[in-house]
Amino acid sequence: MEEQGHSEMEIIPSESHPHIQLLKSNRELLVTRIRNTQCLVDNLLKNDYFSTEDAEIVCACPTQPDKVRxxxxxxxxxxxxISEFFLYLLQQLTDAYVDLKxxxxxxxxxxxxxxxxxxxxNTDPVSRYTQQLRHHLGRDSKFMLCYAQKEELLLEEIYMDTIMELVSxxxxxxxxxxxxxxxLDHTTGILNEQGETxxxxxxxxxxxxxxxxRLQSLWATGRLDAGVKFFFHFRCRMFSCFRESDRLCLQDLLFxxxxxxxxxxxxVFAFLLRFPHVALFTFDxxxxxHSDLxxxxxxxxxxxxEPAHPLVLLANLLSGKLLKGASKLLTARTxxxxxxxxxxxxxxLRGFSPSHLRAYARKMFPERxxxxxxxxxxxxxxxxxSLCSVPLFCWIIFRCFQHFRAALEGSPQLPNCMMTLTDVFLLVTEVHLNRMQPSSLVQRNTRSPVETLRAGRDTLCSLGQVAxxxxxxxxxxxxxEEVQASGLQEGDMQLGFLRVLPELGPGGDQQSYEFFHLTLQAFFTAFFLVLDxxxxxxxxxxxxxxxxxPGGTAAASCYPPFLPFQCLRGSSPSREDLFKNKDHFQFTNLFLCGLLSKAKQKLLRHLVPAAALRRKRKALWAHLFSSLRGYLKSLPRVQVESFNQVQAMPTFIWMLRCIYETQSQKVxxxxxRGICANYLKLTYCNACSADCxxxxxxxxxxxKRLAxxxxxxxxxxxxxRELRPCFSRLTVIRQHVLQKIGAIKMTSGARNLYNNQITDVGARYVTKILDxxxxxxxLKLGKNKITSEGGKCLALAVKNSKSISDVGMWGNQVGDEGAKAFAEALRDHPSLTALSLASNxxxxxxxxxxxxALQQNTSLEILWLTQNELDDEVAESLAEMLxxxxxxxHLWLIxxxxxxxxxxxxxxxxxxxxGITEICLNGNLIKPEEAKVYEDEKRIICF
Incomplete structure (x- = not known):
C-alpha cells in the first residue's frame, strides 16, 4: 500500500516550488517512512529551530506517526x-532514514x-551502534599481544601483508x-555463488x-571501504565455553x-535483519x-x-541460514x-616472500x-x-636481533652475530607454550622461560617421542595412531608444531600429521635425546x-663413527655428497650441540638431572674432538709448495657448525687442536656466510700457519666480514714464517673467494684485508656481485699494495669506471703481473x-679482457701501447x-x-677469410 500510494503521488521538484510546499505535497510519504523522530528533534533543538516547548509537544504525541505529523x-x-533544514537532515542521516533515500x-x-x-x-541508534563498534574494535585491535604474551606493541608498527592466494x-x-x-570483493575468486563464507x-x-x-583496525578507522556498518568478531574457541544446555537467540549472541x-x-537488530549485507562477521x-562439531x-x-545452542548459531551463520547476505570470514589451520x-x-596464506621480508625489516628497523x-x-x-617466511618465526628472529642490539647499546659496533639456531627454536617453543595458556585482561604472562618449559615438559617429551x-x-x-601412542593430548595439537596434512593418511581413512618445519622435527628429536x-x-x-x-662400517672401524667412508677412501674421483637428503640428521646433531652447551645448562637443569647432563655433554665433546681430528687425518694430502693441502668435504662444514652451536670456547x-693440516681446501662445500x-x-x-x-x-x-679477523691473524703469522713465499698467494685468505655472493660492501672488507x-x-674475487663502486675501492687497495701480483675479477660488473680505477692502479705498479677484468x-x-696506463707499466705480464664490449678504438689504443x-x-681479447x-x-x-707471445681474438667480429691474412703471425689467434 505504501509503495502504491507513493507511485500515484505527484512528485513536486524542489527547484520550482518552496520547501514548505514540498513537505506538504509529500506529507503522507514522510509520515509513513519516518520511524525515528528523536534524531530530528535533537537536531532541530541544537540549531535553535525548535524550542524546549516544541520538543515537549512532539514527545507528548501517543504514536510515532502522530509525532511525525x-x-x-x-x-x-x-x-x-527550517523546512529546507528538515530535508537536509533526512538526506544526511542515511542510516536513520534509509527508506527515504x-x-x-x-x-x-x-x-x-x-x-x-x-x-x-547523528543520534540514530544504528549510527550510534556503528560508532560504538568502531570504538570497540579500534581499542581491541590497536595493540598486538606478542612475544610469549609478555608485551604489547602497536599493530601498525608490526603488521605486514603476507602472500594471499585464491585457491580452488x-x-x-x-x-x-x-x-x-x-x-571482501564479491566479484573475484568466487567458487560458489550460493556460498556465504x-x-x-x-x-x-x-x-x-x-x-x-588488521581488518578490524582498518574498519574501525574508516579505511576499509566495503560498505560495512556492523563488524562482529568472534574467537571460535569461545563457542566451546558454553554448556551443552545453553540456549541463545541471535540477538543475545551479538549484543x-x-x-x-x-x-x-x-x-538496531531490526535494521540488521533488514539489511544483513551491511554486516561482516569474522570467526577466528x-x-x-574443542568439539567434534x-x-x-x-x-x-x-x-x-529462536533460541539455540551457540554452536548451532555459528554453523547457521556460516551456512547463510541466519543473516543470509552478510559477509562471513572464517580462519583455520591448513x-x-x-x-x-x-x-x-x-x-x-603463504607467509612472507623475500620482498615482504625486506619490507618487514624496514618497518621493524628504520635505521638503514x-x-x-x-x-x-x-x-x-x-x-x-627460510624460517622467516613464517611471520611468527620472523618476528621471533627479529626480536633475537633486537636483543643482541640492546645488549650492545652504546657500542659503536653492530652485534657480531645472531642467536644460535638453538636459541631461536627455544624461543619459538616458549612462545607457543605461552600462547596456549589462558590469558587474562588484567594479568599479563610473567612466567620465566624455566617455568614455561617446566610446565610444558610432558608435552615436549611427547612431541620429542614422535619426532x-x-x-x-x-x-x-x-x-x-603414532601420534596418540606418544601421549599427545588434544590440547597439545593446538600448539602448532604438528599440522594436519590435507590428504588422507596411508590407510585412506585417517588423518596424517607432519611437523610444521623439518627443523622443528630435528629440534624436538634433539630435545628428546637430552630430556630422556x-x-x-x-x-x-x-x-x-x-x-x-651403507657398507662403510667395517672399512671405517678404526675411525670415529662421525667419518664418511667415501672421504676415507680418498682415491675416489667422485664427489658424492653424503649429506644429500639427510638434512634432518644434520640439524638434529646441530640442535643436540646447542642444547648441551654450557649456556643452556641453567635452563635444562630444571628439566634433566645434573648428572645426566654432565654425562651427555662429556660424551658429545669427546666425540666432536676425535671426529674432527680423525676426519682431517683421513683426508688425502697434496703438497703445494711448502703447504700440506687437504680437500675437505661438506662433512667438515657441518662439524664446524656443530662446534659453533656449542658456543663453548673450550670446545x-x-x-x-684437532686441525692437523696447514692448508684447508673447502671448495664446493656448499658453505654459506654463516659458516664463516x-x-x-x-x-x-x-x-699455527694455515691456508x-x-x-x-x-x-x-x-x-x-666474519672472516676478516681470521685472515688478519693468519697474515701476520705468514709474514713471520713465509717471508720468501709471501703468504703463498695467501692461498686462502682473500685470494680464493671465487664464485660467491660478495657485493660492494664485502669488497670494502677485502680492501681492509689488503691494507x-x-x-x-x-686476490681472486671472480664471479661475485661487485660493481664499479667496489671495483674502485679494490683498485685503490691494489695500487697501495707493494706485494700483490695477481688480481682476478672475472665475472663482476666493474664497468668503465672500475676499469679506469684499475688502470690508475697498474700505471706504475711495481709487482702486479696478472690482471683479469674479463666479463665486467x-x-x-x-x-x-x-x-x-700500460704504456707506463713495467710489471704486468697477463691481461685478460675477455667477454667485454671492446671495439676497434680500444684495439687502436692497445696497438699504440704495444x-x-x-x-x-699475454693479451686476451676473446x-x-x-x-x-x-x-x-x-x-x-x-x-x-x-715480448708479447699471444693476442687472443677468438669470438670477435672477424670473418674466416679476413683471419687468413694472419696465418703466418702465430701470435695473433683469431679462431
Missing part, C-alpha cells in the same frame, strides 16, 4: 529555512550553503590477492589472526556476548573449537529469535575442512644500517632465512653415524684507459667487438714488439 506542522509553520534522489534535493553550514548530530576447493592456485580489500586457511604462525586484527547497543537494541580459529550435520536454525556448500571463496646488516645476516644463513621415532626411520609423516634419562651415549650419538654410507680450543662465523670461531684458537681456500661456495659480504696483509700476493662490462672508455710496452706477454680493422692495427704493432 506534529513535527511537520511545526516545521511548516516556522518557514522556508530513493525519494530524496528522485526530487533532486540540493541544500543551500547556509543549510550546509549547520551542524548535524582442492587448494589449486587461482591467482593472488593484492590487498585485504580484495579479500570466505575461508582463510594457513599454517600456524602464518598470520591468520593478525590479518583479522550480550559481543557489544551491547547503548540505545534501542531492538531497532575454527581448529580451536560437524558443520554439515548441525540442525538448521533460520529464525533469528588441514581443516569446511563443507563446500558453505564456501564462497577460499584463500590460502641495521636493515642492511640484518638482511645480510639472513642472507648469510639460509636456515634462518625421534620418525627420525630413526627418516619418517616425516605420522599416522593418528634412558638415552645412553650410543643412542645420543646415533645420528652422527648416519653420515657414514673451540679442542677443535682447533663458525670457521672464525675455531680458527680464533688456531696458533684456506673457499672457492665456489655461497659467501656474501657478511661472510667476508692489513702486507705480504698478500694473490668494460667498453671503449675503460679499455682505452687500461691501454694508456709499441712502447715490452713486458706484457669475445669482444673488434673487427678486421682493429685486428690489423694490433698485427702491425707486433712488428716492433718481440
Amino acid at each position: 506534529k513535527i511537520l506542522d511545526l516545521v511548516q509553520s516556522k518557514g522556508e529555512e 530513493p525519494w530524496l534522489l528522485e526530487i533532486g534535493f540540493s541544500p543551500s550553503l547556509l543549510i550546509q553550514s549547520k551542524v548535524v548530530v 576447493f582442492s587448494n589449486e592456485n587461482l591467482g593472488s590477492l593484492d590487498s585485504l580489500a580484495c579479500l 570466505i575461508f582463510v586457511l594457513g599454517d600456524a604462525g602464518v598470520g591468520k589472526s593478525m590479518l583479522l586484527q 550480550k556476548h559481543y557489544c551491547y547497543p547503548e540505545q534501542d537494541p531492538e531497532e 580459529g575454527l581448529d580451536e573449537l 560437524d558443520l554439515s550435520r548441525v540442525p538448521d536454525s533460520s529464525c533469528p529469535w 588441514g581443516i575442512e569446511v563443507p563446500r556448500q558453505f564456501l564462497r571463496k577460499k584463500v590460502l 644500517a641495521l636493515q642492511d646488516y640484518l638482511l645480510s645476516q639472513l642472507e648469510a644463513n639460509p636456515n634462518l632465512c 625421534h621415532r620418525g627420525m630413526e626411520r627418516s619418517l616425516f609423516v605420522f599416522t593418528q 634419562d634412558r638415552v645412553g651415549t650410543r643412542e645420543l650419538l646415533r645420528f652422527f653415524q648416519e653420515w657414514m654410507p 673451540g680450543q679442542l677443535a682447533a 662465523s663458525a670457521l672464525s670461531f675455531v680458527l680464533h684458537h688456531f696458533r 684456506l681456500d673457499l672457492d665456489n661456495n655461497n659467501l656474501n659480504d657478511y661472510g667476508v 692489513e696483509c702486507k705480504g698478500l700476493t694473490h 662490462g668494460v667498453s671503449t672508455e675503460g679499455g682505452k684507459s687500461l691501454a694508456r 709499441k712502447v710496452n715490452r713486458t706484457l706477454k 669475445q669482444n667487438q673488434i673487427t678486421a680493422k682493429g685486428t690489423a692495427q694490433l698485427a702491425d704493432a707486433l712488428q716492433n714488439n718481440t
Whole structure:
C-alpha cells in the first residue's frame, strides 16, 4: 500500500516550488517512512529551530506517526529555512532514514550553503551502534599481544601483508590477492555463488589472526571501504565455553556476548535483519573449537529469535541460514575442512616472500644500517632465512636481533652475530607454550622461560617421542595412531608444531600429521635425546653415524663413527655428497650441540638431572674432538709448495657448525687442536656466510700457519666480514714464517673467494684485508656481485699494495669506471703481473684507459679482457701501447667487438714488439677469410 500510494503521488521538484510546499505535497510519504523522530528533534533543538516547548509537544504525541505529523506542522509553520533544514537532515542521516533515500534522489534535493553550514548530530541508534563498534574494535585491535604474551606493541608498527592466494576447493592456485580489500570483493575468486563464507586457511604462525586484527583496525578507522556498518568478531574457541544446555537467540549472541547497543537494541537488530549485507562477521580459529562439531550435520536454525545452542548459531551463520547476505570470514589451520556448500571463496596464506621480508625489516628497523646488516645476516644463513617466511618465526628472529642490539647499546659496533639456531627454536617453543595458556585482561604472562618449559615438559617429551621415532626411520609423516601412542593430548595439537596434512593418511581413512618445519622435527628429536634419562651415549650419538654410507662400517672401524667412508677412501674421483637428503640428521646433531652447551645448562637443569647432563655433554665433546681430528687425518694430502693441502668435504662444514652451536670456547680450543693440516681446501662445500662465523670461531684458537681456500661456495659480504679477523691473524703469522713465499698467494685468505655472493660492501672488507696483509700476493674475487663502486675501492687497495701480483675479477660488473680505477692502479705498479677484468662490462672508455696506463707499466705480464664490449678504438689504443710496452706477454681479447680493422692495427704493432707471445681474438667480429691474412703471425689467434 505504501509503495502504491507513493507511485500515484505527484512528485513536486524542489527547484520550482518552496520547501514548505514540498513537505506538504509529500506529507503522507514522510509520515509513513519516518520511524525515528528523536534524531530530528535533537537536531532541530541544537540549531535553535525548535524550542524546549516544541520538543515537549512532539514527545507528548501517543504514536510515532502522530509525532511525525506534529513535527511537520511545526516545521511548516516556522518557514522556508527550517523546512529546507528538515530535508537536509533526512538526506544526511542515511542510516536513520534509509527508506527515504530513493525519494530524496528522485526530487533532486540540493541544500543551500547556509543549510550546509549547520551542524548535524547523528543520534540514530544504528549510527550510534556503528560508532560504538568502531570504538570497540579500534581499542581491541590497536595493540598486538606478542612475544610469549609478555608485551604489547602497536599493530601498525608490526603488521605486514603476507602472500594471499585464491585457491580452488582442492587448494589449486587461482591467482593472488593484492590487498585485504580484495579479500571482501564479491566479484573475484568466487567458487560458489550460493556460498556465504570466505575461508582463510594457513599454517600456524602464518598470520591468520593478525590479518583479522588488521581488518578490524582498518574498519574501525574508516579505511576499509566495503560498505560495512556492523563488524562482529568472534574467537571460535569461545563457542566451546558454553554448556551443552545453553540456549541463545541471535540477538543475545551479538549484543550480550559481543557489544551491547547503548540505545534501542531492538531497532538496531531490526535494521540488521533488514539489511544483513551491511554486516561482516569474522570467526577466528575454527581448529580451536574443542568439539567434534560437524558443520554439515548441525540442525538448521533460520529464525533469528529462536533460541539455540551457540554452536548451532555459528554453523547457521556460516551456512547463510541466519543473516543470509552478510559477509562471513572464517580462519583455520591448513588441514581443516569446511563443507563446500558453505564456501564462497577460499584463500590460502603463504607467509612472507623475500620482498615482504625486506619490507618487514624496514618497518621493524628504520635505521638503514641495521636493515642492511640484518638482511645480510639472513642472507648469510639460509636456515634462518627460510624460517622467516613464517611471520611468527620472523618476528621471533627479529626480536633475537633486537636483543643482541640492546645488549650492545652504546657500542659503536653492530652485534657480531645472531642467536644460535638453538636459541631461536627455544624461543619459538616458549612462545607457543605461552600462547596456549589462558590469558587474562588484567594479568599479563610473567612466567620465566624455566617455568614455561617446566610446565610444558610432558608435552615436549611427547612431541620429542614422535619426532625421534620418525627420525630413526627418516619418517616425516605420522599416522593418528603414532601420534596418540606418544601421549599427545588434544590440547597439545593446538600448539602448532604438528599440522594436519590435507590428504588422507596411508590407510585412506585417517588423518596424517607432519611437523610444521623439518627443523622443528630435528629440534624436538634433539630435545628428546637430552630430556630422556634412558638415552645412553650410543643412542645420543646415533645420528652422527648416519653420515657414514651403507657398507662403510667395517672399512671405517678404526675411525670415529662421525667419518664418511667415501672421504676415507680418498682415491675416489667422485664427489658424492653424503649429506644429500639427510638434512634432518644434520640439524638434529646441530640442535643436540646447542642444547648441551654450557649456556643452556641453567635452563635444562630444571628439566634433566645434573648428572645426566654432565654425562651427555662429556660424551658429545669427546666425540666432536676425535671426529674432527680423525676426519682431517683421513683426508688425502697434496703438497703445494711448502703447504700440506687437504680437500675437505661438506662433512667438515657441518662439524664446524656443530662446534659453533656449542658456543663453548673450550670446545673451540679442542677443535682447533684437532686441525692437523696447514692448508684447508673447502671448495664446493656448499658453505654459506654463516659458516664463516663458525670457521672464525675455531680458527680464533688456531696458533699455527694455515691456508684456506673457499672457492665456489655461497659467501656474501657478511661472510667476508666474519672472516676478516681470521685472515688478519693468519697474515701476520705468514709474514713471520713465509717471508720468501709471501703468504703463498695467501692461498686462502682473500685470494680464493671465487664464485660467491660478495657485493660492494664485502669488497670494502677485502680492501681492509689488503691494507692489513702486507705480504698478500694473490686476490681472486671472480664471479661475485661487485660493481664499479667496489671495483674502485679494490683498485685503490691494489695500487697501495707493494706485494700483490695477481688480481682476478672475472665475472663482476666493474664497468668503465672500475676499469679506469684499475688502470690508475697498474700505471706504475711495481709487482702486479696478472690482471683479469674479463666479463665486467668494460667498453671503449675503460679499455682505452687500461691501454694508456700500460704504456707506463713495467710489471704486468697477463691481461685478460675477455667477454667485454671492446671495439676497434680500444684495439687502436692497445696497438699504440704495444709499441712502447715490452713486458706484457699475454693479451686476451676473446669475445669482444673488434673487427678486421682493429685486428690489423694490433698485427702491425707486433712488428716492433718481440715480448708479447699471444693476442687472443677468438669470438670477435672477424670473418674466416679476413683471419687468413694472419696465418703466418702465430701470435695473433683469431679462431
